[in-house]
Amino acid sequence: MAASAGGAIQERWIVADALASLNAELTRATADRIQAEARFEQSGSAGASVEALGNQAINSLRQRRAELAAQYEQLMVRFEPDYPAARSIETQIRELDQAIGREEGRVMASLEAAYRSAAARESALAERVNALKSDYLDLRRRSIQYNIYQQEVDTNQALYDGLLQRYKEIGVAGGVGVNNIAVVDLADVPQKPSSPNLLLNLLISILAGTMLGAALALGLEHIDEAIADPTEVERRLGLSLLGSVPKVEEERPAEVLLDRKSNLFDAYLAVQTNLSFTTEHGLTRSIAVTSTRPAEGKSTTSLALATTMARSQRRVILVDGDMRSPSVHQLAGVANEKGLSNFLAGDDNLSNLTFNMAEFGFTAMSAGPTPPNAAELLTSNRLAVLIQRLLESYDHVIVDAPPVMGLADAPLIGSRVEGVVYVVESHGIRSSQVKTALGRLASTQAHVIGGVLTKFEARKSYYGYGYDYGYNYGRDDNEVKPA
Numbered sequence: 406m407a408a409s410a411g412g413a414i415q416e417r418w419i420v421a422d423a424l425a426s427l428n429a430e431l432t433r434a435t436a437d438r439i440q441a442e443a444r445f446e447q448s449g450s451a452g453a454s455v456e457a458l459g460n461q462a463i464n465s466l467r468q469r470r471a472e473l474a475a476q477y478e479q480l481m482v483r484f485e486p487d488y489p490a491a492r493s494i495e496t497q498i499r500e501l502d503q504a505i506g507r508e509e510g511r512v513m514a515s516l517e518a519a520y521r522s523a524a525a526r527e528s529a530l531a532e533r534v535n536a537l538k539s540d541y542l543d544l545r546r547r548s549i550q551y552n553i554y555q556q557e558v559d560t561n562q563a564l565y566d567g568l569l570q571r572y573k574e575i576g577v578a579g580g581v582g583v584n585n586i587a588v589v590d591l592a593d594v595p596q597k598p599s600s601p602n603l604l605l606n607l608l609i610s611i612l613a614g615t616m617l618g619a620a621l622a623l624g625l626e627h628i629d630e631a632i633a634d635p636t637e638v639e640r641r642l643g644l645s646l647l648g649s650v651p652k653v654e655e656e657r658p659a660e661v662l663l664d665r666k667s668n669l670f671d672a673y674l675a676v677q678t679n680l681s682f683t684t685e686h687g688l689t690r691s692i693a694v695t696s697t698r699p700a701e702g703k704s705t706t707s708l709a710l711a712t713t714m715a716r717s718q719r720r721v722i723l724v725d726g727d728m729r730s731p732s733v734h735q736l737a738g739v740a741n742e743k744g745l746s747n748f749l750a751g752d753d754n755l756s757n758l759t760f761n762m763a764e765f766g767f768t769a770m771s772a773g774p775t776p777p778n779a780a781e782l783l784t785s786n787r788l789a790v791l792i793q794r795l796l797e798s799y800d801h802v803i804v805d806a807p808p809v810m811g812l813a814d815a816p817l818i819g820s821r822v823e824g825v826v827y828v829v830e831s832h833g834i835r836s837s838q839v840k841t842a843l844g845r846l847a848s849t850q851a852h853v854i855g856g857v858l859t860k861f862e863a864r865k866s867y868y869g870y871g872y873d874y875g876y877n878y879g880r881d882d883n884e885v886k887p888a
Contacts, residue, residue, distance in 0.1 A: 437523045683855065692824055702830060825853045
């Protein structure tokens with residue numbers, strides 16, 4: 406008992422020492438937090454903190470701005486503010502102001518991070534001190550309770566020893582007692598186990614496994630938002646299905662489209678046929694092709710529709726409307742120096758902005774140089790003017806638009822054309838994302854004609870045996886394709 410009491414006293418000393426050490430650390434952490442908070446509050450006025458004033462990058466930017474401001478004042482003596490050189494210097498001054506603001510923001514963010522780190526350390530130390538105080542008080546309480554219990558144990562042990570000694574004395578004096586136990590019946594050895602029942606367990610396992618598998622399959626089908634079957638385009642998205650396009654495994658889609666006997670060409674020919682029934686006057690004259698995200702097959706669909714229409718003796722022009730990630734000029738092997746962005750910026754000479762893609766039988770217009778902000782160019786009425794002028798010389802205008810999600814380009818283009826063809830990748834895009842993108846198009850009054858399911862693999866669909874029939878009907882599998 407004395408040893409236990411000594412151990413409790415030693416443990417309290419250890420806790421007290423730890424508490425004193427943590428209190429000292431908490432005092433230092435509080436001082437650090439006050440200093441960090443003062444520096445952070447000082448940085449509230451833009452550029453007034455010591456760190457901002459001593460930052461070499463900010464000082465260099467301010468010196469450069471002062472030089473440009475001096476040059477601008479000299480030009481204002483001789484010229485108007487619309488003078489090109491003055492406008493260029495004014496633009497540089499705005500850019501420098503933005504850069505100075507960003508650098509000052511980084512300095513302020515660094516001071517804020519230091520302040521928050523110091524405050525978090527102070528809070529953590531305060532929690533540890535409070536926890537250690539509670540442990541110290543709890544240790545004192547348990548030490549007192551332990552002493553009480555130890556006294557009770559010693560008392561009970563003494564009583565037990567006395568009673569045991571007395572019992573032994575009585576047993577020796579009383580002698581052996583009378584045995585009244587008798588055997589009534591001998592035990593039988595069981596012939597078979599009472600449990601488990603193998604047949605019953607097998608039936609229960611089969612039934613439970615079947616129900617669990619069915620529930621799991623239904624659950625997976627319910628949470629699976631991928632478009633796996635052409636019928637789901639209309640059922641889940643509310644779009645009219647224009648056609649489904651098979652996935653091309655080895656060759657480039659542009660090369661496959663040159664083969665009129667290919668499955669890919671037949672699929673897009675079916676899409677064009679369905680498009681001809683969407684309006685009273687047949688094929689829509691101005692079409693934009695877009696998708697939810699990149700790499701779903703919108704550029705291939707644009708190229709395929711232009712190719713199939715051109716082979717139907719129609720005058721077609723393909724306009725690359727994706728000024729952020731152009732691709733049409735790569736198919737023709739030309740430079741992307743002139744194109745749509747030039748016209749939107751004011752160049753009205755269409756003959757210098759288009760080129761002939763004789764291999765596919767139509768004319769094309771590349772995206773042109775990448776502008777600083779493509780959406781700003783599309784907000785003007787220049788795109789509508791371009792489509793109107795192109796329809797004077799061509800039967801159909803097809804615009805390869807950018808993806809919808811995250812960009813304002815596609816809704817702006819969709820509002821300028823007669824109809825939008827929406828491309829959906831099979832097993833590659835969630836239906837909720839497509840619905841969100843369609844909602845963005847609807848908000849700009851864009852008319853979505855229907856959807857095209859691309860990269861479709863019949864073996865992965867729910868009813869694959871029914872959709873793989875049409876692509877290879879009437880063809881010999883060993884037929885050699887022309888080069």
